[in-house]
Amino acid sequence: MIDRSPLVKGLLWISVAAATSLLLQACVPLVVGGVVKGVSMVRDRRSTGQQVIDQGIELKAAGKFSSEFASTASISTNSYQGKVLLTGEALSEKSKQKAAEIVTSLDGVKSVINEITVGPTSSFGDVSQDAWISSSVFTVMSTANGVPSRTIVTVVRKSNVYLMGLVTEAEATLATTVASRVNGVKSVNKVFDIISAQQAAKLDEQAGSTASGNNGANNAAAPIKDTDTSASSTTTSSGTDVQVMPIK
Known part of the structure; x- marks a missing residue:
């Protein structure tokens, strides 16, 4: 059961505030439950306003999921x-479909990609492995030429990597290739x-950001699934393994 005491809630909010502060100050890889966000307010290609909206969506969804699913x-x-x-x-x-419905109802949401699996929750070993992969992917992308790692969000669940961000075709290819060569992916x-x-x-000029680094990775590549979408569209299209729910 989830402890909903005021003390625990207070500690959770302090943790969120501290993590957000780090992201605002510099490009720091934040690992929470197997998720790394290598982005910051001063480096991200999104506008500051959009970043605030996205963070609000994530916090609201987390609160609603806690109440709905325990x-x-x-x-x-x-x-x-x-x-x-x-x-x-x-x-x-x-429950999987209910989660998508909850997020769809939130202000600012344009589309939902539902990659929730039906089954038991991740084990401690899964979470530890995901955190290690997340950190490794962030590191190799940060040192690879032509990869704008500061504006790419890396999400890892049970060793499956998801990459989000505003990137060019060439940057997308480089980022996915580098990430696919990390051991365990x-x-x-x-x-x-x-x-x-x-x-x-x-x-990049507006954000004061430039791609940096000089080395990729040389391990065997993991499969790459293409779910690219156009930044100018308000709906998304999916690959064969991704469910997309456009907002009507």
Whole structure:
């Protein structure tokens, strides 16, 4: 059961505030439940306003999931440009669909990609492995030429990697290739918003951000699943393994 005491809630909010403060100050890999966000307010290609909206969506979804599912589901919510990725586990198909419905109703949500699996929640070993993979993916992307790691959100669930961000076709290819070569990665799922090189240059200039690094990885590559979407569209399209729920 989840402890809902005021003390625990207070500690959770303090943790969130501290983590957010770190992200605002620098590009620091934040690992929470197997999720790394290598982005910051001063480096991200999203506008500051959009970042605030995305963070609000994530916090609201987490609160609603806690009330709705208690200990019967373990779901992570990641929002980028209003496109929400749901990962984790639920004990029934009904709970999986309910989670998507909850997020769909939130202000600012443009589409929902439901990657929740039906089954038991992740074990401690799964979570530890995901955290290690998340940190490793962030590290190799940070040192790879042409990968704008500061604006890419990396999500890992049971060794499956999901990449979100505003990137060019070339950047998407480089990022997924590098991530797929990290030891332990089962698959890499692209959930990018594709923009032109001109758009990327303009956004980088506005954010004061440039791609950096010099080395990739040399391990055997994991499968890459293409779920790229256009940044100019308010709905998303999916690959064969990703369920997308456009907002009507």
